[in-house]
Amino acid sequence: MYALCRDCLHLENGAVSACTRCGRGRIIAHPALTQLSIAHLDCDAFFAAIEKRDDPSLKDKPVIVGGGQRGVVSTCCYIARLYGVRSAMPMFTALKLCPDAVVISSNFGKYREAAAMMREKMDALTPLVQPVSIDEACMDLSGTETTHHAPPAVSLARLARDIERDIGITVSIGLSSNKFLAKTASELDKPRGFAVIAPEEAEALLGPKPIDFLHGVGPKFAQKLAADGFDRVHDIQQAELKALIRRYGETGMWLKQRAHGLDNRPVRNDEERKSVSSETTFRTDISDPAALEDQLWQLCVKTADRAKAVGVVGVVVTLKLKTANFRALTRRISLSEPTQLAQEIFRAGRPLLAREANGRERFRLIGIGISGLDDHRADTVDLLDPSIAKRAAAERASDAARARFGTDAVVTGRAARIAKLRESDG
Numbered sequence: 001m002y003a004l005c006r007d008c009l010h011l012e013n014g015a016v017s018a019c020t021r022c023g024r025g026r027i028i029a030h031p032a033l034t035q036l037s038i039a040h041l042d043c044d045a046f047f048a049a050i051e052k053r054d055d056p057s058l059k060d061k062p063v064i065v066g067g068g069q070r071g072v073v074s075t076c077c078y079i080a081r082l083y084g085v086r087s088a089m090p091m092f093t094a095l096k097l098c099p100d101a102v103v104i105s106s107n108f109g110k111y112r113e114a115a116a117m118m119r120e121k122m123d124a125l126t127p128l129v130q131p132v133s134i135d136e137a138c139m140d141l142s143g144t145e146t147t148h149h150a151p152p153a154v155s156l157a158r159l160a161r162d163i164e165r166d167i168g169i170t171v172s173i174g175l176s177s178n179k180f181l182a183k184t185a186s187e188l189d190k191p192r193g194f195a196v197i198a199p200e201e202a203e204a205l206l207g208p209k210p211i212d213f214l215h216g217v218g219p220k221f222a223q224k225l226a227a228d229g230f231d232r233v234h235d236i237q238q239a240e241l242k243a244l245i246r247r248y249g250e251t252g253m254w255l256k257q258r259a260h261g262l263d264n265r266p267v268r269n270d271e272e273r274k275s276v277s278s279e280t281t282f283r284t285d286i287s288d289p290a291a292l293e294d295q296l297w298q299l300c301v302k303t304a305d306r307a308k309a310v311g312v313v314g315v316v317v318t319l320k321l322k323t324a325n326f327r328a329l330t331r332r333i334s335l336s337e338p339t340q341l342a343q344e345i346f347r348a349g350r351p352l353l354a355r356e357a358n359g360r361e362r363f364r365l366i367g368i369g370i371s372g373l374d375d376h377r378a379d380t381v382d383l384l385d386p387s388i389a390k391r392a393a394a395e396r397a398s399d400a401a402r403a404r405f406g407t408d409a410v411v412t413g414r415a416a417r418i419a420k421l422r423e424s425d426g
Contacts, residue, residue: 003029006157006194011150032198033175034151037142038267040174040182041122041159044191046135048077050114051104053168062101064094074106078191111135117167125155128267136186138179140267157194164192176202180263183215202261207234214258221251233259265311265375276312277320277369278302285324285362292357292366297346299368304342307370313338314370317348321356322365329356340376 004011005019006026011034018025043049047065052058062080066073073094076085083098095101115134122129125148128140141152148155156173164170172193174185181197184206188195197205206213211230212222228247230236236244236259244252257263278299286292296319307313315338321329331352339345349368357363 001029001031002033002153003027004033004153004157006161009150009154009158009161011154028153028157028194028196030196030198033153033196036175036177036196036198037140037144037152038176038178038182039139039141039152039156040132040179040186041118041137041139041156042172042174042183042186042190043118043135044170044172045075045077045081046114046169047075047106047111048080048104049169050107050110052077054110058102062098064091064098064101064103065106066091066094066103067105076101114167114169118163118171121159121162121166125159128269130267130269138182138267153196160192160194178261178263179265179267180215180258181261184213187215197261199261203237203259206259206261207232207237209233211236214255216254216258268375275318275369275371275373276303276307276310276314277318277367278306279320279365279367281322281365282363285364287357287359287362289354289357289359292353292363293350295366296349296353296368297342299366300342300346300349303345303368303370304340307340308376311376312373313340313376315339315372315374316370317345317352318369318371319349319352319356320365320367320369321353321363324362324364326364331356334372338372338374339370345370 001015002011002013003016004027005022005024006028007024008019008022010019010021012020015029016027019027048063051063051065060079062083062085063077064073064080064085065075071091073085073087073089073091075087076094080094080098080101083101085094085098085101091103095103111134119129119131119137122137122139126139126141126144128142130138132138139156141155144155145151150158153175156175160171160173170192172186172190172195174182174187174195174197176182176185176197177199181199181202185195185197186193188197209232210222211217211225211233212219214233217225225231225236230239236255239256241253241256244256246252248255280295280299282295286295314335316332316334318330318332321331323329333348333352335344335348345368353366
């Protein structure tokens with residue numbers, strides 16, 4: 001059993017209640033403390049913490065950051081959370097729960113500046129930093145012990161201490177063997193926390209938790225799982241994998257893995273990839289809406305293939321057009337759930353195209369892309385559109401056939417028509 005003092009960073013072998021060097025009691029002790037290297041850093045009430053940092057008079061007051069009376073809560077401090085206020089809550093509801101709250105409009109310039117300072121400190125620890133949002137990130141500190149002359153746990157405790165000293169906010173750290181468990185650990189001890197989950201203890205820790213404790217299970221999906229008899233993570237652990245896949249498709253596989261604490265996604269340092277897209281310039285300008293739709297479908301397939309190849313999904317679909325006189329048009333739409341499927345990208349992009357392609361305007365270029373990227377976990381189970389699971393399964397089967405037998409193994413009617421037109425043009 002190793003014990004680490006989070007104040008003076010003294011590491012010793014043995015369980016202690018207070019540091020033997022500085023006498024303080026902020027101790028993190030765990031048998032696997034020096035063996036784990038995947039971390040998740042999560043700021044504590046980030047926006048509200050920045051506002052309290054800049055205005056000390058707010059220190060002991062409930063603070064809500066967000067829009068006006070008709071807006072929503074962006075974030076709130078822990079004092080406001082004691083009243084039941086939560087992020088994304090309508091502002092009028094939040095103020096009913098906590099009428100004495102101080103409401104502050106968002107100042108993203110300040111938040112981005114603080115986030116950049118934190119990123120600089122994380123980059124100094126490891127080149128493998130994967131931002132999750134403006135106030136959280138995953139890190140892989142494998143192999144950094146030689147560079148920093150300390151195991152990852154010590155480097156992380158130093159990082160949290162330095163952020164608090166230099167930036168004036170607190171963070172919570174989760175340390176484990178994969179991204180899912182590290183994220184889970186970071187939520188166990190907030191605020192200003194540091195928690196460790198070893199892979200061998202994951203099942204016992206997760207089992208008694210409600211099903212929505214699994215990061216990625218939203219309220220709607222949790223309701224469906226509860227209706228199907230899965231109230232606790234333990235219920236998923238005990239279920240047969242085949243039964244889960246029959247009922248939920250790929251999401252069943254994802255559920256089973258996460259319920260057992262499994263996650264093989266690497267920490268990727270590719271935040272420069274903001275989008276995945278494809279575009280084409282026509283040999284001759286096109287005005288026919290049906291022909292433009294055919295081109296759009298082909299590009300949706302290419303974009304989906306690229307997204308699948310790098311293992312990402314996107315929540316924003318962007319259509320790009322350029323007219324015959326070189327006027328550029330960009331139209332975008334946000335999805336309710338992220339996707340990497342060609343059919344879903346096409347279903348989002350098609351109406352955007354229809355509003356621009358009226359048969360009178362000629363176009364020389366068309367493109368489609370997804371942004372707002374995240375790791376692909378499994379195809380969404382959407383209660384508002386149950387057929388999405390069937391469409392996803394069909395596309396995955398088509399992908400498998402193309403991978404095994406070649407790109408022409410599965411051809412849609414639209415693709416066949418395009419090929420025939422190309423032959424006639426040739």
